[in-house]
Amino acid sequence: MRNGVIIDEKDNVVVAIRQLEAGADVAYPLPAGGEGHVVTKEAIPLFHKIARTDIKKGDKVVKYGEYIGVATRDISQGEHVHTHNCESSDELKDTDANGVGTVETTTAAAPAQHECTRTFRGYRRADGQVGIRNHVLILPTSICASDTSERIARAVAGCVSFHNQNGCSQVNVDQQLTLDTLAGLAANPNVYAVLAVSLGCEGCQNDLVVDAIRKRTNKPIRSLVIQQVGGAIKAIEQGTRIAHELVAEAAACEREDVPVSELIFGTNCGGSDTSSGLGSNPLIGEVSDWLVGQGATTVLCETPELFGGEHILARRAASPEVGEQVLKIVRDYEKYVQGFGAEMREGNPSPGNMAGGLTTLEEKSLGCIHKAGHSPINAVYPYAAQLKSHEGLVIMDTPGNDPSSVGGIIAGGCQLVIFSTGLGTPTGNAIAPVLRITANGRTAQTMADHIDFDAQATIYGPETMEELRDQLIDKIIAVCNGEPTCAEALGFTETALPHLCNYM
Numbered sequence: 001m002r003n004g005v006i007i008d009e010k011d012n013v014v015v016a017i018r019q020l021e022a023g024a025d026v027a028y029p030l031p032a033g034g035e036g037h038v039v040t041k042e043a044i045p046l047f048h049k050i051a052r053t054d055i056k057k058g059d060k061v062v063k064y065g066e067y068i069g070v071a072t073r074d075i076s077q078g079e080h081v082h083t084h085n086c087e088s089s090d091e092l093k094d095t096d097a098n099g100v101g102t103v104e105t106t107t108a109a110a111p112a113q114h115e116c117t118r119t120f121r122g123y124r125r126a127d128g129q130v131g132i133r134n135h136v137l138i139l140p141t142s143i144c145a146s147d148t149s150e151r152i153a154r155a156v157a158g159c160v161s162f163h164n165q166n167g168c169s170q171v172n173v174d175q176q177l178t179l180d181t182l183a184g185l186a187a188n189p190n191v192y193a194v195l196a197v198s199l200g201c202e203g204c205q206n207d208l209v210v211d212a213i214r215k216r217t218n219k220p221i222r223s224l225v226i227q228q229v230g231g232a233i234k235a236i237e238q239g240t241r242i243a244h245e246l247v248a249e250a251a252a253c254e255r256e257d258v259p260v261s262e263l264i265f266g267t268n269c270g271g272s273d274t275s276s277g278l279g280s281n282p283l284i285g286e287v288s289d290w291l292v293g294q295g296a297t298t299v300l301c302e303t304p305e306l307f308g309g310e311h312i313l314a315r316r317a318a319s320p321e322v323g324e325q326v327l328k329i330v331r332d333y334e335k336y337v338q339g340f341g342a343e344m345r346e347g348n349p350s351p352g353n354m355a356g357g358l359t360t361l362e363e364k365s366l367g368c369i370h371k372a373g374h375s376p377i378n379a380v381y382p383y384a385a386q387l388k389s390h391e392g393l394v395i396m397d398t399p400g401n402d403p404s405s406v407g408g409i410i411a412g413g414c415q416l417v418i419f420s421t422g423l424g425t426p427t428g429n430a431i432a433p434v435l436r437i438t439a440n441g442r443t444a445q446t447m448a449d450h451i452d453f454d455a456q457a458t459i460y461g462p463e464t465m466e467e468l469r470d471q472l473i474d475k476i477i478a479v480c481n482g483e484p485t486c487a488e489a490l491g492f493t494e495t496a497l498p499h500l501c502n503y504m
Contacts, residue, residue: 001026001027002017002019002027002028002029002035003016003020003024003026003028004016004017004019004026004027004028004038004050005017005028005029005459006028006029006030006031006036006052006065006266007031007063007064007274007278008031008063008064008066008417009030009031009032009065010062010065011052011053011063011064011065011133012051012053012055012062012221013049013050013051013052013061013062013081014026014036014038014049014050014052014063015047015049015050015063015064015274015278015357016045016046016048016049016050016321017045017046017047017278017299017460018046018457019043019045019046020037020040020042020043020044020050020309021040021043021196022042022043023040024040024044024210025037025038025039025040025106026038026039026040026050028218031268033278034274036052036498038050038051038052038077038078039078039306040078041076041077041078041079042078042079043080044078044080044358045095045357046357046442047100047273047274047275047278047357047422047440048074048080048081048082048357048474049061049063049075049080049081049082049357049359050078050079050080050081050273051075051077051078051079053077053079054074054075054076054077055071055074055075055081056069056071056074057073057074057444058070058073059070059071061081061086061359063363063366063396064277064367066308066309066312066349066362066364067125067197067308067362068086068308068359068360068362068366069086069087069088069359069360069363070086070087070088070189070360071085071086071207072085072086072087072090073085076097077260081173081359082354082357083203083354083359084134084357086359086360087359087360087451088345088361095188096474097352099137099196099258100280101357101377103256103485104338104443106196107143112270114228114483115468116259116260116261116294116295117294118294118473118477119257119258119259119260120132120258120260120477120480120481121190121255121256121258121259121481121482122255122256122260122262122415122425122480123253123254123255123256123478124188124256124504125189125217125219126219127189127217127218127220129189129217129389129413130189130258130262130415130483131190131191131192132186132189132190132415132416132432132433132480132481133191133193133415133431133432133433133480134158134189134190134250134253135158135159135192135430135431136159136191136192136194136195136243136246136247136345136347137158137160137161137185137186137191137194137195137430137431138152138159138160138161138191138192138195138197138243139151139157139161139164139182139185139186139194139195139197139209140161140162140163140167140197140198140200140486141164141167141182141197141202141205141206142164142166142167142198142202142203142204142206143163143164143165143166143167143196143210144167144168144169144198144199144226145164145197145198145199145202145226146161146162146163146164146240146442147164147232148226148236149161149239150163150166150195150231150386151232151236152169152195152197152235152236152239152240152243153243154351154385155236155240155243155475156240156243156247157247158247158251159243159247159432160251160431161430161493162429162430162493162494162495163493163494163495164178164497165497166178166204166497166499167182167198167202167204168202168203168204169203169503169504170179170203170503170504171500172499173237173429173500174499174500175203175204177383177384177497177498177500178204179204179208179209179212180212180384180385180411181408181411181497181498182209182212182213182381182411182497183209183212183213183215183216183411184216184385184386184410184412184413185212185386185407185410185495186209186213186216186217186219186221186410186425187216187217187219187247187322187386187413187429188410188413188414188415188431188432189413189415190415190432191219191431192219192220192246192250192433193220193221193222193246193250194213194219194220194221194222195220195221195222195223195224195239195242195243195425196209196210196213196221196223196245197213197223197224197225197226197235197239198223198224198225198226198227198228198405199219199225199226200227201227201285202367205304206223206224206225207223207468210223210228211474214375216386218393220246220249220319222242224238224239224242226438233348234365238262240433242378246270247314247479248420249374250479252280252313255481255482259294259295260291260293260294260295260296260477261295261296261389262296262389262391263296263297263415263416263480264296264298264299264329264387264389264412264413264414264415265287265288265296265297265299265414265415265416265418265419265476266298266299266406266409266414266416266417266419266432267284267288267298267299267300267301267371267372267408267417267418267419268301268302268402268405268418268419268427268434269281269293269302269305269371269419269420270366270402270419270421270425270427271352271421271422271424271425272353272356272358272364272420272421272422272423273352273353273355273356273357273358273422273423273440274356274357274358274369274422274442275356275368275422275438275439275440275456276368276420276422276439276460276501277363277364277366277367277368277370278367278423278439278458278459279356279439279456279458279459280303280369280422280437280438280439280455280458281368281369281370281371281420282370282373282458282465283437283439283455283458283465283468283469283472284370284373284420284437285370285373285463286308286373286417286425286464286466287373287418287469287472287473287476288371288372288375288391288393288467289373289374290324290373290469290473291365291390292373292375292393295390296389296390297388297390297391297392297393297394298372298373298375298388298393298394299387299393299394299395299396299409299412300313300369300371300377300393300395300396301330301332301374301395301396301397301398301405301408301409302368302395302398302399302400302402303397303399303401304333304344304348304361304399304400305348305361305364305365305368305369306365306368306369306395307327307330307334307344307361307362307365308360308362308365308366308367309362309365309366309369310326310327310330310359311327312366312369313369313377313395314327316372316374316375316376316377317374317377318375318377318378319445322377322378322379323377325380326377326380326395329380329395329397329444333397344361345360345361348361348364348400349363349364350360351483352423355423356422356423358441371420372393373393374394375392375393376392376393377393377394377395378392378393378394378475379394379395379398380390380394380395381394381395381396381397381412381413382396383396383397383398383408383498384408384411384412385412385504386412386413387409387412387413387414396408396412398407398498399498399499401496402425402427402494403421403429403495403496404496404498405499406419406427406429406434406495406496407429407433407496407499408498410431414433415430415432415480416433416435416476416479416480417429417432417433417434417435418431418434418435418436418437419434419435419436419437419475420436420438420439421436421437421447421450421451421454422438422439422440422443423443423445423447423501424438424443424446424447424450424451425447425450425501426487426490426492427449427487427492427494428485428487428488428490428491428492428493428494429487429493429494430493430495433484433485433487433488434453434454434478434485434487435452435453435476435479435485436450436453436485436486436487437451437452437453437454437472438451438453438454438455438456439455439456439458439459440456441454441456441460444456449486449490450486450487450490451486452464452475452485453471453472453475455468470473471503
C-alpha cells in the first residue's frame with residue numbers, strides 16, 4: 001500500500017500520507033511512472049516530510065519542485081524533515097524579477113473557452129448583478145452601532161448583520177478603506193437592500209457610507225441614526241419596522257436561471273495542514289480553471305500566503321504589468337510588516353500549521369497557490385475593490401487573516417467563497433456562503449459540523465481529480481441554488497475589517 005507522496009521529480013522530501021513508525025517502508029508513486037521507496041529512521045506524524053535522499057546542512061529542501069527551506073543540519077535519508085532541521089532563508093528570495101519581462105514565454109495556458117454549459121438559480125438585481133442569496137443587510141457604520149444593528153437583524157428573519165470594529169478614531173486613509181469595504185459589502189449582489197445604522201458622531205457618518213454605497217449600486221438603502229432617534233431602544237424599534245418593510249420587498253424577488261459565467265468565485269484557505277496543498281487546494285484549482293473556461297471570474301487572495309510562490313504566479317500573468325503587480329503586492333506587504341520591526345515569518349506558519357506538517361511560509365504558500373489552478377492571471381485588485389464579471393482568474397491584495405481576507409473578496413463582489421482547511425475552521429460570513437472543504441480524513445470526521453465537502457479522495461482515491469471536480473461543481477451549484485452551507489446553518493458570520501494603522 002502506498003503511504004507516501006512526492007509532487008515533483010525534483011523533490012528531495014516525501015510526504016507521509018499515513019502515520020508511520022520507525023523502520024516503515026514508505027512507498028510512493030513517481031511522477032514519471034513506477035514507484036520509489038524510502039525507509040523511515042524515526043516515527044513520522046501524518047502529513048509530515050521524510051528525507052528522500054541525504055540532505056547536507058545548507059542544502060535547499062525541495063517540495064512541489066520548488067525550494068521550501070534550507071537544511072539547518074545534515075539530514076539523513078529517512079529522517080523526519082521539519083522545523084528542527086529546516087528553516088526559511090533569505091537565499092530563497094528570488095529578486096531577479098522572475099522572468100516577468102518575458103511573460104510571453106509563460107507555460108500557463110488559458111482553459112479552453114466554450115459556451116457556458118451550466119446554470120444556477122439566482123436573483124437578477126436592478127444593477128445587472130446576480131445574487132445567490134436575498135438578504136437585507138443591517139449595516140453598522142461603526143463599532144458604536146454594531147450591537148444595535150445586530151439586535152435589529154435578530155428580530156427580523158431575512159436580515160443579516162456583523163460587528164464592525166472600525167468606523168471611528170481612524171486616520172483618513174484608514175477610514176477610506178473602511179468606507180470602501182462597507183460600501184462593497186452592501187453592494188454585494190447577495191444583498192437586496194441595506195439599512196445603514198450609525199451612532200451619529202463617528203467618523204464614518206451615515207451619509208458618507210450611503211454615498212459610497214450609491215457609487216457602486218442603485219439598490220434600496222434606508223438610514224437610521226441612533227442619536228437622532230433618541231437612543232438604542234428607539235433605534236431598534238424603528239429599525240425593526242424598516243427591516244420588516246425591506247424584507248417584504250425582498251420577498252417579491254424570484255430566482256431565475258443564470259449561466260455560471262455570472263459567478264465571481266472566491267477562494268480562501270485557513271487552518272491549513274499539508275493535506276491542503278496536496279489535495280483540497282489542487283481540487284479548488286481544477287474548479288477555478290473550469291469556471292474560467294465557462295466565462296466566470298475566480299479570485300485568489302491572501303497576499304502573505306503568496307510569499308515564496310509569487311514568482312510562479314508572476315510568470316503566469318497575462319502581461320508584464322500584471323506580473324509586476326503580483327510581485328509588488330508581496331514586496332509592499334513585507335515592507336509594511338518590517339515597518340513595525342517584525343518579519344512575515346514570525347507568525348506564519350501558525351502553530352497549528354506546523355503541527356500539520358507545514359515547516360516554512362514558502363511551503364505553505366506553494367500549497368496555497370494551487371487554488372489558482374493553471375489559468376493566466378488577468379488583473380491584481382486592491383482590497384475590497386469592485387471586481388469585474390467574466391474576467392477569468394484575478395488576485396486581490398488581502399491580509400492572510402481568514403475573516404478579513406474573506407470579507408475583502410466578498411466586498412469585491414464574490415457571491416460565494418470556497419474555503420479549504422486541513423485542521424478545520426468555523427469561518428463564515430454574513431453576506432456570502434462560505435463552502436468549506438478538507439482533504440484530511442480525520443478532520444472530515446472530527447470537524448464534520450463545519451465541513452461541506454470531504455475531499456480526502458484527492459489523496460487516497462479511488463475517484464479521479466476530474467470526478468471530484470465534477471462532484472464539487474455540483475455542490476457549488478446546489479449552494480448557489482439556495483442549499484445552506486454548514487457555516488450558514490450554524491449562523492457563523494465572522495467578519496473583520498483590516499487596519500492600515502492603529503486607532504487615533
